[in-house]
Amino acid sequence: MAVRASDVSRLPGQRVEPEPQTPPGRKMVSWYDPAVLAKSGMKALLSGTFGKQADRRLLDAVSRPQPLAFDYSVDDTGHPRDELWLDYVADLGDGWDSTYAVASTVMAPELALTDEDGKTHVTRGGDVLVFGGDEVYPTASVDEYQARTVVPYEDALNKRRHRPHLFAVPGNHDWYDGLVSFTRLFCQGRRSNGWRTQQQRSYFALRLPHGWWLLGTDFQLESDLDAPQVEFFQKVAGQMRATDRIILCNAEPAWVKQQVMPHAGRGFLDHNIDFLEQEVLGKKVSVFLAGDLHHYRRHENADGRQKIIAGGGGAFLHPTHLPKVDQSPGGFVQKASYPSRKTSQWLAWRNLLFTAINPWFGVFMGVVYTLLGWGVAANLNEGAVGAPSFRELINAALQSTGSMVLGAGVVLGAIAFADRRRGPLWKKAAGVAHGLAHMGVALLLTWGVSAIASPLAAELQWSLRRDFFSGLLLFGGGALVGPLVVGVYLLLSLNVFSCHPNEAFSSLSIPDWKNFLRLHFDADGQLTVYPVGFRRVPRRWKRGSGPEEPVWVPDPTDTRATPPRLIEPPIVISRKKALPGKLETGPPGPADMMVDEHLPGGAV
Template sequence: MSDSSRDTAEGAGWGTPEPGAYKGLMPNRVEKLSWLNPRTLWPARNGVLASWFGDPTGRTRDRWVEQRRAAGAPADAVVRRDDPDHFSFMVIGDTGEGDDPQYAVVPGFLKVSQDTKFAVLASDVVYPVGSAGDYGTKFYRPYRDYQAPVYAIPGNHDWYDDLQGFMGEFCDAPPPAPQAVPRRLSRAWLRSLLWHTPRPPDEQRLAEARQMRSAPAQQAVQPGPYWAIDAGPVRIIGIDTGLLGTIDAEQGRWLREVSEGDVPKILVTGSPLYVDAEHHPCDIEDGGTVDDIVRDPAHHYVAAIGGDIHNYQRYPVQVDGRTIQYVVAGGGGAFMHATHTIPPVSVARVGVSEDDFRCYPLRGDSLAFYSRLYGRRLHMRRFFTLTEGQARSVVAKRLGISPTRSQAEPAAVTLRTRLVASLLGAGRRPGPASRFRLPVRKTYTQLFSPGSATYSPPFFKCFLRLDVTPDSIRLRCFSATGNREQELEPPVEDEVTIPLP
């Protein structure tokens, strides 16, 4: 097994290693998205409109679910498989934009996923607006050689076209009948004037794309945008958190029902419940939260895996004398969200400390990545660019934590490295430039990160493999850097064995 980023800088993808072979998998012409381009921003306006004029996704989701049930989908939305007691499956989230970072994940994913029974895509299958016409290059082509079914839960980007692309490709569902026109001058009417509606796809191109995953072993039709899968000794439950990261009352009722019983359960959600050292329990429309359901000892949840945030994080949370693994797994190919902005983890009431916490990329690698990005974009490479050693050392000093790559020689922490770390928000601690931080975290996420994806390694992408037995689940996070060495032997960045009750 090759070194991971916790072992060496080369294991993280730094240096001048041999490029991977992933480019041979890509189409000849690749569109590079820019979220600073009005042609990209305008079709993705529905999230903003939902926050201003009310979120209609609950009602739209109900119509999709009713349509699927009328077509014969099981009323309880449970997929009952015949997997053995010992089996494996993959989880990969926020798979990307059809460009270099997404395809760089594919060789390692195919190698690690051999003999797995199925895969789950956790949030944001297709960027930027979930259009059916984008599924060819952003779903069918990259995963055409994965010889098992793929199930998915939608993310907010999949909802930007009212879920039509997602429901057509994963649920074989035609568009529902148009809704009645809202009362004039109401909030819903104002929203409808600006609402982005999907354009009809090119059916011939879509049919050609579907042929890339047309083998019988690859087929699966899921019951709707939220579902449960009974697989071997576990139940995997996927929920749809829509545009704004909440679930409607009907889905909440269903979630409570499918969570009952003694079978160990894993939640997969588009909105992680613990992320960036903060708790986001996910509200349910008629009261309560998703995390209330996960924490209830009668439901026997052992893990909750969320997408949406484009990196890997794990929090082993103590709940009534047992441990639930809360995981962020959105690093499947889209632009990278920073980890160096995460403060030292200390969530005392649930027993999670910095020593328990895991993330990928490591905070130092994240800072080095963003320093290069800003140096390039602002044409100030000499000032901004930090080596991985400089970034690792300044992050450790600034956050008061031990350097993760402990066997590496520490680099001197200078005024420049401290200033760059402060400007880029390392640890979000006060510093000399704290008033003048550049947008890296929330603002950067909303505007600049998607437009600043890099197209050369290291990419710091990741995916999960879960090996299930009647007694335990072995969860491993594998990295994908875009370099040849990590393609041939994907490094394990994190591993935990979860006992089953």
């Protein structure tokens, strides 16, 4: 009788667990889930409070020495590199489908990309991987990093190619636990099957081939550039030649946020970046990279300098029709966005499905509407023999002290929720209008509930039964119409009044329209940026057939999923063009900036 190897290795009585047939990942964060809101708000409050008193960056600067620059201009044998591939991914670690779709593409040994003209560009997986900020959602913790970031990238790599060297820029979500989990994962040399970490601090410098540098900053939660970081980058700048060029990676796109949120004090971030560029580095930056806004957007000026937002690593989609920044200081003009503004405006209409998309928020609003209307309904039901009149409704509401107090709380909460980008007066007016809308709808709902309950008064007999029945109707009605009021408010705020871009799209948890950047430094010193987009990420996965594939591959039955392709033709920065100009504060150098341009016909 033949004996199978599996029978020999199996212990008597041991049960062999079958391999899971579905990915272990988590769903997109439901930002309007009351539990998520409470937890995230508390962590943000605590991190902001303690971050001001105990800045992790200051401690690491003393206790964790780090090389001035990690040198990728030479290979392992010390010979100059002819070329280098580098991938940039920002705002990841959210839902499995979106994060893993990007990760499995980034980790592929080779990727053929088609542009809008149908031409194919063959690219290679990056030797270096840069995470551009907000590496996990909703808040940082060891468990969330492991489930939402580490596992997707480990499963995506499998044994397909070598592990890339990873460098990470912290964003505000990484700071929500005081940067403890971020430091543990990315700054202590811990092993992972998905990457190899190198950095010891939350900021770093990479020396790249042919005079290119990539700098990653950490502006903490207060948009603050601390003194040790300034000193660090001053020393890095001292190693640069006059003709060297810089790619600056910040967690947030100051060139957009400062223009659209002047009342929110964003100028501090913008001034810090200007200070870093002019006073510390002493030269203009050729390419700015940032995330934080979860879409793709590129600005370019007449000198060819690039400012690129690529925050599509996995987090929910942000609108591209707001913030609307067609031009920014320095002559920068918007050249591309993904998705298009028209598509973005249409997507905002999904807020009319707010109740279906955010069911737990519906439960919360059901409770609020029940508390608002129950006392009023009880007053109306007392001795009622028919449907109450509108005057009786108003009198009952005014006699219900609890409902009036709670109503005032709803209005104050709506004011606190309102967007402040148009100034304090607008914030108060929008908040009052939103709060009164809830009050009005709650009153109308209570009126309808009383009209239904009144004819049943004789049948129910016991007033407590009648009031309980009214409460159930109020809860059900509030759970349906309360979120709808919020959805309509967000839709109008975004598409009509240009407010609430974050709130109006975080409510939708859209996993599609993802993106990342692939950078190629070739033998001629030319930098080519490939903006890679995913129109629709897969929703169904199956196990890969072996180690040469990812652990999970898209299920062919998911016919709506689309392959990655170029968002726009490759962006080329040629070494033969004029080099970056020096500012007066820096050492002397050529006066003109190099010119970035698209290759003719999109060819590489």
